Amino acid sequence: MNIIAYKREWFSNIRADILSGIVVALALIPEAIGFSVIAGVDPKVGLFASFAIAVVSAFTGGRPGMISAATAATAVLMVTLVRDHGLEYLFAATLLMGLIQVFAGILKLGRVMRFVSRSVITGFVNALAILIFMAQLPELIGVPNLTYVMIAAGLGIIYLFPYVTKAIPSPLVAIVALTLVAWFTGMDLRTVGDLGELPSALPIFALPQVPLTLETLQIILPYSIALAAVGLLESLLTAQIVDDMTDTSSRKSQECIGQGCSNIASGLIGGMGGCAMIGQSVINVTSGGRGRLSTFVAGAFLLFLILVLDDIVRIIPMAALVAVMIMVSIGTFSWRSILDLRRNPWQSSVVMLATVVTTVGTHDLAKGVLVGVLLSGVFFASKVAKLFHVRSVISEDGQVRTYHVDGEIFFASTEAFILAFDFMEPLKKVVIDVHEAHLWDITAVGALDKVVLKFRRHGVVVDVIGVNEASAHMLDRFAVHDKDGGVLQAH
Known part of the structure; x- marks a missing residue:
């Protein structure tokens, strides 16, 4: 200054x-x-x-x-x-x-x-x-x-x-x-x-x-x-x-x-x-x-x-x-x-009221703000998780299915990510396209590991394509699936 x-x-x-x-x-x-x-x-x-x-x-x-x-x-x-x-x-x-x-x-x-x-x-x-x-x-x-x-x-x-x-x-x-x-x-x-x-x-x-x-x-x-x-x-x-x-x-x-x-x-x-x-x-x-x-x-x-x-x-x-x-x-x-209170999203109103009630009830500003910040984080994570979706297309011979993943993959969206895959479908190969997605944490890496390994146990070859640089760095450090068994392509 x-x-x-x-x-x-x-x-x-x-x-x-x-x-x-x-x-x-x-x-x-x-x-x-x-x-x-x-x-x-x-x-x-x-x-x-x-x-x-x-x-x-x-x-x-x-x-x-x-x-x-x-x-x-x-x-x-x-x-x-x-x-x-x-x-x-x-x-x-x-x-x-x-x-x-x-x-x-x-x-x-x-x-x-x-x-x-x-x-x-x-x-x-x-x-x-x-x-x-x-x-x-x-x-x-x-x-x-x-x-x-x-x-x-x-x-x-x-x-x-x-x-x-x-x-x-x-x-x-x-x-x-x-x-x-x-x-x-x-x-x-x-x-x-x-x-x-x-x-x-x-x-x-x-x-x-x-x-x-x-x-x-x-x-x-x-x-x-x-x-x-x-x-x-x-x-x-x-x-x-x-x-x-x-x-x-x-x-x-x-x-x-x-x-x-x-x-x-x-x-x-x-x-x-x-x-x-x-x-x-x-x-x-x-x-x-x-x-x-x-x-x-x-x-x-x-x-x-x-x-x-x-x-x-x-x-x-x-x-x-x-x-x-x-x-x-x-x-x-x-x-x-x-x-x-009636005009704002209900999540914002709940955060505001929870902060007030906790602070006044405990006479402790730190506890009130902590509750408010935690609730804000939970609601934000829930909102971002809802923006996540997976769509898929099958090849003409019915042997290769490509899953297109859009949105943010993190702890709040990994359950939806795993449920989006059909592991019982008789296929020779699965392609997981994450061009429009991003892996944010080790929970996301673990979810991708789980999907890849589960397909492989059913004899399906898995290719993961379109991994951005940051996500690829996460996978290099924390992923446990054998990348030689599939193809990991970054963009």
């Missing part, structure tokens, strides 16, 4: 990036504290992690405008490690997680996004929207009626203020307005200060205090691999979503490297591992954030808020932040996908 394009990603949208970054920073505070609670660590661990991950990813990431910080997806994987081995092992696991992600980026593993179908991405988005809303339920159940009034007022400001002006992000206006109203009227509402103690000092750079032994590696490696995989999965999917929202492209493998560098930085200042956050990324984009500056401001202003403006942050009513997250949930959900 050239320096001019990189500078443009930083400074082409300065005003909107700064304002959107401020909104995101405010929304990050309750999330970071909440995820720290999930992981069983002090709130400062999540807050410092969010600061480090956001700031470093602004410089090293491959998707400008995307927000990365401490997340629930990674927090749930840390619980057992913290409980059984302590906080220092969490920091060590976070460092190793980052190194694995950097290595993944160097290997260009960001390209795996090509194998995630649109239906899986839609299901992922819808599931996240549902999970974001469900995360707000503790602030909506068993609370004073005044809380609902404040949330409604916040949503009113968020959706109506853009009609007045779009110069200032409406979520920022809603947070400021509701905070001022709650403070001046003395409303008895739950605030950010009720979530936990905010840190009072800058994070300190330090290596994890763990023994540098093989035993330590054996403890942290399984956690680090899981954290790295889940973090990259969510980050790459979120990057794709931001690509679609902004009608721009991003460098997925560079994003892997950026996520790794961010987590290394987090581990070195006493933070937990994290990844991209779709909710905060949506807030950033809808508030006008497009460049790297918005991500940097989100992280830097978060640290400024908790260390300098902590007295103000503590009085922000949770109702204001809940209103913002409900807006994110509504805006994230693909409402069109509901209408498309």
Whole structure:
């Protein structure tokens, strides 16, 4: 990437990036504290992690405008490690997680996004929207009626203020307005200060205090691999979503490297591992954030808020932040996908719904996407297998039958391939013409072996003709039938 394009990603949208970054920073505070609670660590661990991950990813990431910080997806994987081995092992696991992600980026593993179908991405988005809303339920159940009034007022400001002006992000206006109203009227509402103690000092750079032994590696490696995989999965999917929202492209493998560098930085200042956050990324984009500056401001202003403006942050009513997250949930959900359920092929709808149900049911994004990708693969293989067919013609003397094979021969179509041949027909010779076919895997080679050998057991000579170069290479390596007993002709 050239320096001019990189500078443009930083400074082409300065005003909107700064304002959107401020909104995101405010929304990050309750999330970071909440995820720290999930992981069983002090709130400062999540807050410092969010600061480090956001700031470093602004410089090293491959998707400008995307927000990365401490997340629930990674927090749930840390619980057992913290409980059984302590906080220092969490920091060590976070460092190793980052190194694995950097290595993944160097290997260009960001390209795996090509194998995630649109239906899986839609299901992922819808599931996240549902999970974001469900995360707000503790602030909506068993609370004073005044809380609902404040949330409604916040949503009113968020959706109506853009009609007045779009110069200032409406979520920022809603947070400021509701905070001022709650403070001046003395409303008895739950605030950010009720979530936990905010840190009072800058994070300190330090290596994890763990023994540098093989035993330590054996403890942290399984956690680090899981954290790295889940973090990259969510980050790459979120990057794709931001690509679609902004009608721009991003460098997925560079994003892997950026996520790794961010987590290394987090581990070195006493933070937990994290990844991209779709909710905060949506807030950033809808508030006008497009460049790297918005991500940097989100992280830097978060640290400024908790260390300098902590007295103000503590009085922000949770109702204001809940209103913002409900807006994110509504805006994230693909409402069109509901209408498309009847218009799209039923396989696509099943993949989308399976991704949603699995993700929401397990609260595990990786499992939801894995189910969706596997179903997509099964349906694709089934569809391609149906395009396969075999036709045959008999010679005038009735002694030679030529089978013309069209389509793709692979594990899903080999059964149909074998059933297409009549092994009991009295013939002297069989010609299998694969000019219009391709053998994709060893299952296909095995099927051809089975057909050839079965004909030979009945005393029939078999010629295989029209084998393309790639298929011939597969046959040379893996076929077991004696080619001297027939003719193998490549084209």
